[in-house]
Amino acid sequence: KNEVEQSPQNLTAQEGEFITINCSYSVGISALHWLQQHPGGGIVSLFMLSSGKKKHGRLIATINIQEKHSSLHITASHPRDSAVYICAVSWRDDKIIFGKGTRLHILP
Amino acid sequence: GAGVSQSPRYKVAKRGQDVALRCDPISGHVSLFWYQQALGQGPEFLTYFQNEAQLDKSGLPSDRFFAERPEGSVSTLKIQRTQQEDSAVYLCASSYVDGGAGTQYFGPGTRLLVL
Numbered sequence: 001k002n003e004v005e006q007s008p009q010n011l012t013a014q015e016g017e018f019i020t021i022n023c024s025y026s027v028g029i030s031a032l033h034w035l036q037q038h039p040g041g042g043i044v045s046l047f048m049l050s051s052g053k054k055k056h057g058r059l060i061a062t063i064n065i066q067e068k069h070s071s072l073h074i075t076a077s078h079p080r081d082s083a084v085y086i087c088a089v090s091w092r093d094d095k096i097i098f099g100k101g102t103r104l105h106i107l108p
Numbered sequence: 109g110a111g112v113s114q115s116p117r118y119k120v121a122k123r124g125q126d127v128a129l130r131c132d133p134i135s136g137h138v139s140l141f142w143y144q145q146a147l148g149q150g151p152e153f154l155t156y157f158q159n160e161a162q163l164d165k166s167g168l169p170s171d172r173f174f175a176e177r178p179e180g181s182v183s184t185l186k187i188q189r190t191q192q193e194d195s196a197v198y199l200c201a202s203s204y205v206d207g208g209a210g211t212q213y214f215g216p217g218t219r220l221l222v223l
Contacts (some may be wrong), residue, residue: 090209
């Protein structure tokens with residue numbers, strides 16, 4: 001059974017701080033997804049990666065396949081980044097397992 | 109273009125009532141997923157369609173839950189004899205590739221409350 005663990009569960013930071021959210025999983029995967037969920041439920045896919053590193057604006061996602069670990073970084077954080085960030089892994093063709101999410105609150 | 113849409117956005121049902129939740133995926137997307145998200149939790153996989161074929165329904169919590177996608181486009185998730193524990197947000201996502209290794213585009217969800 002694949003488990004997805006995220007840390008921290010909750011994170012409050014000041015505007016401008018560098019943010020790191022971690023995700024670890026227990027078995028081999030075909031892809032890892034980082035998702036953003038704002039209050040009200042809408043989920044947006046931020047990244048899908050299977051190796052290395054991806055960058056989009058102030059967001060950076062990295063994955064280490066050997067260590068079964070991924071990180072999502074936010075540089076120069078802003079209050080509008082406040083949301084729940086969810087890590088999800090794809091394995092065995094169609095199975096997708098989600099983490100419980102990290103609730104991020106950026107203070108102005 | 110249009111994203112994934114779901115209807116209704118909110119549904120209040122009396123315990124024992126049947127409900128039907130609709131998902132309109134992005135046109136041309138092969139894969140369609142249904143997820144259930146309880147309050148404060150991450151989404152949990154319910155079922156997966158590749159075109160009209162339901163390839164995996166291992167996440168459906170009971171035989172009261174039934175999903176279909178008869179023409180490989182719109183999908184309906186039906187819950188019979190609803191129970192209070194069915195209260196959750198039901199999310200639909202579609203992807204242009206087979207399986208779970210493609211970028212998923214999520215609908216806004218249907219928030220179901222069973223009284």
